[in-house]
Amino acid sequence: MAVRKNTAAAGSTAEMIRRGAEKMKKKAGKGLALCLCLGLLSAGEITAYADGPAGPASDGAAVSAGAAREDLAEGPGKDLAAEAGEQTETGNQEAGSEASQQAGTEGQPAETANQESSTESQASEEKADDGRIMSGGRLIDPAKPMIALTYDDGPYAPVGNRIMDCMERYNGRATFFVVGNRVNSYQDEMRRMHSSGHEAGNHSYSHKYLQKLGAADIRKEIETGNQAIAAVTGVSPALVRLPGGGSNATVLANIHQPVILWNVDTRDWATRNADQTTAAVLGKVKDGDIVLMHELYQSTADATERLVPALSEQGFQLVTVSELIRFRGGAAPGTLYYKFPPK
Numbered sequence: 397m398a399v400r401k402n403t404a405a406a407g408s409t410a411e412m413i414r415r416g417a418e419k420m421k422k423k424a425g426k427g428l429a430l431c432l433c434l435g436l437l438s439a440g441e442i443t444a445y446a447d448g449p450a451g452p453a454s455d456g457a458a459v460s461a462g463a464a465r466e467d468l469a470e471g472p473g474k475d476l477a478a479e480a481g482e483q484t485e486t487g488n489q490e491a492g493s494e495a496s497q498q499a500g501t502e503g504q505p506a507e508t509a510n511q512e513s514s515t516e517s518q519a520s521e522e523k524a525d526d527g528r529i530m531s532g533g534r535l536i537d538p539a540k541p542m543i544a545l546t547y548d549d550g551p552y553a554p555v556g557n558r559i560m561d562c563m564e565r566y567n568g569r570a571t572f573f574v575v576g577n578r579v580n581s582y583q584d585e586m587r588r589m590h591s592s593g594h595e596a597g598n599h600s601y602s603h604k605y606l607q608k609l610g611a612a613d614i615r616k617e618i619e620t621g622n623q624a625i626a627a628v629t630g631v632s633p634a635l636v637r638l639p640g641g642g643s644n645a646t647v648l649a650n651i652h653q654p655v656i657l658w659n660v661d662t663r664d665w666a667t668r669n670a671d672q673t674t675a676a677v678l679g680k681v682k683d684g685d686i687v688l689m690h691e692l693y694q695s696t697a698d699a700t701e702r703l704v705p706a707l708s709e710q711g712f713q714l715v716t717v718s719e720l721i722r723f724r725g726g727a728a729p730g731t732l733y734y735k736f737p738p739k
């Protein structure tokens with residue numbers, strides 16, 4: 397089977413990544429200062445999580461520690477693998493196993509018939525008279541506010557399809573960071589994501605904490621995750637999100653895609669409450685923000701069905717992370733990003 401990597405969308409993302417890499421070099425000093433601030437903020441948040449009742453650490457809980465450490469690890473060659481061991485052990489394995497029990501219900505046979513049609517919406521590069529640009533099957537105004545709602549740990553069709561249904565009613569598109577070993581169980585959902593202009597990112601093959609692995613195992617988790625997605629959608633994912641958000645210098649050195657974290661954590665995995673998930677976002681998001689949710693919970697779909705109309709009403713365009721990158725100046729491989737604010 398031919399795996400197409402060079403669609404227009406992937407091409408433009410790659411171009412943005414190259415440009416981003418050049419900018420990053422120039423702005424390295426400034427970026428470090430910013431990251432340090434974020435790291436400190438995050439470090440403050442982790443205390444609250446750590447003191448909370450026992451439960452699975454989400455990507456959100458774990459990232460705070462990871463972000464803080466990674467930012468301090470910017471020095472050449474410093475490997476924080478040992479420190480990373482402090483990080484919460486449990487991850488969202490509970491959530492993962494719960495969902496995996498339900499996995500496989502879609503039960504679709506493998507087939508790749510829609511590879512041709514699936515790239516069409518992303519291949520459009522049309523520009524409307526008013527400056528809006530065709531992307532993912534609808535027009536985006538690069539001058540107006542945009543945010544990315546992201547959903548980890550799927551695919552999981554009973555929730556993912558609700559999210560996509562809702563997004564599409566409002567011309568929004570979601571980003572799903574999926575776990576590679578779940579992809580075959582939800583092939584129809586994966587193909588829908590791709591053909592409808594949503595984004596499938598790589599959340600590793602088996603949700604292992606990469607900061608605890610050596611270089612070869614890190615590469616294997618990422619590469620097999622990329623391949624699992626490409627085998628179903630026909631396109632290798634542009635972006636990576638780290639399980640638990642945990643990283644160190646070895647992790648970043650062995651990932652050749654931009655690494656996308658988040659700056660708005662809903663903690664939906666902990667509350668499983670649509671009111672609280674909604675409240676974590678409304679009135680708090682700003683232009684360029686990346687919101688973390690999880691694809692495993694109906695309460696998250698409930699929250700999405702409130703968030704999408706409300707955010708649209710407030711003037712936010714709901715875009716994929718690759719669209720944020722495209723319209724906000726690019727991203728470099730092996731680099732952590734939390735948000736893409738306007739320049």
Ligand SMILES: [Zn+2]
Pocket residue numbers: 455488548549599603638639640
């Ligand atoms: Zn995760």
